Amino acid sequence: MKKVKAKKQFGQHFLLSENVVKKIVDEVDIKEDDIVVEIGPGTGVMTQEILSRNPKKLYAVEIDQTLYPILEEKFKEYKNFELVKQDILKVNMRDFLQNSKIKLVGNLPYNVASLIIVNCVFNLDILHSCTFMIQKEVAEKLTAKPKTKDYTFLSVFIQTFFDVNYVMSVPARFFSPPPKVTSAVVKLIPNNKYNLTEIKKYKNFLSFIFNNRRKMLRTKLDEETLLKAGINPTLRAEELNVEDFIKLFEVVKNDDRKFSDEDSHS
Numbered sequence: 001m002k003k004v005k006a007k008k009q010f011g012q013h014f015l016l017s018e019n020v021v022k023k024i025v026d027e028v029d030i031k032e033d034d035i036v037v038e039i040g041p042g043t044g045v046m047t048q049e050i051l052s053r054n055p056k057k058l059y060a061v062e063i064d065q066t067l068y069p070i071l072e073e074k075f076k077e078y079k080n081f082e083l084v085k086q087d088i089l090k091v092n093m094r095d096f097l098q099n100s101k102i103k104l105v106g107n108l109p110y111n112v113a114s115l116i117i118v119n120c121v122f123n124l125d126i127l128h129s130c131t132f133m134i135q136k137e138v139a140e141k142l143t144a145k146p147k148t149k150d151y152t153f154l155s156v157f158i159q160t161f162f163d164v165n166y167v168m169s170v171p172a173r174f175f176s177p178p179p180k181v182t183s184a185v186v187k188l189i190p191n192n193k194y195n196l197t198e199i200k201k202y203k204n205f206l207s208f209i210f211n212n213r214r215k216m217l218r219t220k221l222d223e224e225t226l227l228k229a230g231i232n233p234t235l236r237a238e239e240l241n242v243e244d245f246i247k248l249f250e251v252v253k254n255d256d257r258k259f260s261d262e263d264s265h266s
């Protein structure tokens with residue numbers, strides 16, 4: 001096969017290690033009735049491994065048009081393979097839904113990895129699991145505990161809805177071209193812990209609270225509100241656990257003044 005020149009604008013770092021590919025696909029735990037969606041198949045290394053496990057259907061969503069002929073040629077024999085020629089951020093994941101929930105997998109483009117993960121929350125009800133290769137730095141945020149430097153908006157938002165398992169770190173030398181940072185594989189499984197329906201509002205609320213996360217909460221919300229939720233007003237956002245955020249959200253969620261559309265999160 002002709003060597004493919006990686007494109008920076010699409011965050012392309014192709015996996016070289018068969019072992020890493022196998023380990024990721026092992027984590028997905030594919031059964032014959034499964035609907036699998038792969039984000040960014042690239043030249044198809046992981047796609048090939050997924051198809052070897054014979055899922056009911058694999059949708060591979062790729063944005064880079066120059067890769068389409070390669071993928072189409074490589075997987076033309078597979079009736080259960082469908083190339084989706086789109087930007088994952090514009091895809092309606094519900095179009096892929098059949099009888100079983102979706103197993104989402106991908107060596108994600110790092111420039112949009114956080115956005116893709118945040119979007120998973122809005123598809124929670126149709127997802128079985130998400131197994132992603134991402135920057136290690138983002139993986140550390142996803143698994144961070146309160147009172148640590150990595151504990152951010154992303155930690156709380158994702159941990160509210162998913163159990164996050166850190167599967168393994170992957171050094172840059174396992175990719176071509178090697179990224180500047182170390183990578184990591186994480187597996188997200190919906191935890192169904194809280195019955196939160198106003199997800200967009202909750203996201204805006206967390207963005208609002210984490211904006212200047214070192215400031216005391218009483219600088220963002222009035223003391224009465226905080227005390228009603230059982231939260232000490234002198235605490236900072238980074239000191240609250242997920243349960244605290246939920247309690248606080250329950251108290252303030254009908255107060256639209258406080259958090260309209262905040263998007264400054266990391």
Ligand code: SAM
Nearest residue numbers: 010013014015040041042063064087088107109
């Ligand atoms: N899965 C391949 C591998 O492991 O070798 C490629 C992984 S590479 C890190 C990321 C892939 O996602 C590339 O193929 C890139 O073109 C694709 N991609 C980037 N942005 C995308 C988007 N918004 N929607 C769909 N695919 C995207």
